[in-house]
Amino acid sequence: xxxxxxxxxxxxxxxxxxxxxxxxxxxxxxxxxxxxxxxxxxxxxxxxxxxxxxxxxxxxxxxxxxxxxxxxxxxxxxxxxxxxxxxxxxxxxxxxxxxxxxxxxxxxxxxxxxxxxxxxxxxxxxxxxx
Amino acid sequence: xxxxxxxxxxxxxxxxxxxxxxxxxxxxxxxxxxxxxxxxxxxxxxxxxxxxxxxxxxxxxxxxxxxxxxxxxxxxxxxxxxxxxxxxxxxxxxxxxxxxxxxxxxxxxxxxxxxxxxxxxxxxxxxxxxxxxxxxxxxxxxxxxxxxxxxxxxxxxxxxxxxxxxxxxxxxxxxxxxxxxxxxxxxxxxxxxxxxxxxxxxxxxxxxxxxxxxxxxxxxxxxxxxxxxxxxxxxxxxxxxxxxxxxxxxxxxxxxxxxxxxxxxxxxxxxxxxxxxxxxxxxxxxxxxxxxxxxxxxxxxxxx
Numbered sequence: 001x002x003x004x005x006x007x008x009x010x011x012x013x014x015x016x017x018x019x020x021x022x023x024x025x026x027x028x029x030x031x032x033x034x035x036x037x038x039x040x041x042x043x044x045x046x047x048x049x050x051x052x053x054x055x056x057x058x059x060x061x062x063x064x065x066x067x068x069x070x071x072x073x074x075x076x077x078x079x080x081x082x083x084x085x086x087x088x089x090x091x092x093x094x095x096x097x098x099x100x101x102x103x104x105x106x107x108x109x110x111x112x113x114x115x116x117x118x119x120x121x122x123x124x125x126x127x128x129x130x
Numbered sequence: 131x132x133x134x135x136x137x138x139x140x141x142x143x144x145x146x147x148x149x150x151x152x153x154x155x156x157x158x159x160x161x162x163x164x165x166x167x168x169x170x171x172x173x174x175x176x177x178x179x180x181x182x183x184x185x186x187x188x189x190x191x192x193x194x195x196x197x198x199x200x201x202x203x204x205x206x207x208x209x210x211x212x213x214x215x216x217x218x219x220x221x222x223x224x225x226x227x228x229x230x231x232x233x234x235x236x237x238x239x240x241x242x243x244x245x246x247x248x249x250x251x252x253x254x255x256x257x258x259x260x261x262x263x264x265x266x267x268x269x270x271x272x273x274x275x276x277x278x279x280x281x282x283x284x285x286x287x288x289x290x291x292x293x294x295x296x297x298x299x300x301x302x303x304x305x306x307x308x309x310x311x312x313x314x315x316x317x318x319x320x321x322x323x324x325x326x327x328x329x330x331x332x333x334x335x336x337x338x339x340x341x342x343x344x345x346x347x348x349x350x351x352x353x354x355x356x357x358x359x360x361x362x363x364x365x366x367x368x369x370x371x372x373x374x375x376x377x378x379x380x381x382x383x384x385x386x387x388x389x390x391x392x393x394x395x396x397x398x399x400x401x402x403x404x405x406x407x408x409x410x411x412x413x414x415x416x417x418x419x420x421x422x423x424x425x426x427x428x429x430x431x432x433x434x
Contacts, residue, residue, distance in 0.1 A: 004324050007324070008404075009320070009323060009324075009347065009406035009407060009408070010347060010348055010403065010404030010405060010406050011347055011348050011404055012344045012345070012347045012348060013324060013344050013347065014344050039306075040306045043302060043306060044299075044302065044303060044306075046324070047298065047299065047302065047324055047325075048324040048325070049162055049302075049324065049325055049326060049327045049343070050302075050305070050306050051161065051327045052324075052327065052343075052344050055344070094389075098393070098396075099396060102396055102397050106399065
């Protein structure tokens with residue numbers, strides 16, 4: 001297998017490139033107003049076809065998360081981070097809570113026990129938050 | 131835009147067998163296409179015909195708008211790097227010089243830096259090179275020619291994994307700098323998959339798959355787990371492959387999975403894995419796609 005900086009061969013690469021960029025924006029690694037890597041930079045980094053990288057960037061541009069400045073490149077649009085965080089929050093239940101409930105049911109962990117487990121795990125972290 | 135390569139109804143018959151049967155395809159200019167298939171599928175015959183080194187029995191072949199056969203105009207704009215290329219008794223530097231006279235876009239500096247990357251010395255006699263080094267020389271000529279149409283036919287006999295990675299990286303880098311139409315025939319699909327924009331799979335002389343590479347990723351899913359649950363999820367869907375061991379089953383299911391399917395799979399303890407491009411190609415070459423309905427190739431449009 002080639003080393004594609006962690007991309008998964010079973011999922012369209014353009015979607016993963018878009019997802020990685022979106023993740024960086026949400027986490028603040030790419031600040032609003034900052035230039036995002038060019039198609040060629042992404043292609044070289046991930047070792048993928050430039051057209052595939054370009055398609056990944058276009059997904060975010062079409063979504064209004066990136067904006068083009070003629071002759072200079074693509075930049076993170078204002079408000080992009082907030083929009084991405086809101087979207088992640090909306091997906092939180094489906095992505096994390098539901099699988100948790102499914103596995104708990106399979107193991108016979110009842111809701112009370114599950115809550116206690118979550119509290120205990122949270123309490124172990126520095127600066128207990130529950 | 132007119133495609134760089136277009137082939138219509140191409141058939142190539144030899145005395146006792148048909149190497150290509152009614153092949154029709156088009157390759158857009160400035161793309162990298164993977165030409166894939168099993169040994170003897172017809173890949174080399176197709177590339178040789180595109181390179182003007184062999185003639186069709188019937189059908190039409192257009193490369194850069196004209197027939198490549200005995201057409202100097204086209205052949206100067208085309209480079210063909212074949213597996214185990216044979217060279218006359220000359221030095222590496224002389225082979226490069228000859229290439230530089232022939233190809234109008236030849237880039238000397240690129241050739242020198244490629245040889246250096248591959249660790250091939252220019253003053254060495256070609257016949258004293260190892261098999262891998264001879265492949266490296268072919269690749270060097272193929273890239274430094276910067277020909278509008280660049281055909282690689284299994285160009286890396288004897289090259290180790292490190293040298294192959296050099297080839298992929300340099301191909302991508304030079305392609306972005308100097309876009310051209312590249313066709314790469316290879317068995318090492320997993321290694322090269324991410325380079326391709328398009329993929330053409332040939333089996334027994336026929337095109338069995340011609341698609342955008344990225345659209346094939348995740349186009350089918352392997353579903354594994356308890357038999358009953360697997361059967362329930364796969365019911366009424368095209369299934370490419372089915373295996374069973376005791377109470378466990380594993381099937382390859384064509385078509386995108388809806389979020390509902392995924393939820394059902396999760397709640398019934400099924401394991402889902404998307405097929406990689408290589409796995410889809412293997413299925414294609416095994417002939418399952420011919421039987422599967424066209425609709426099963428509808429791309430799953432996933433968003434960020």
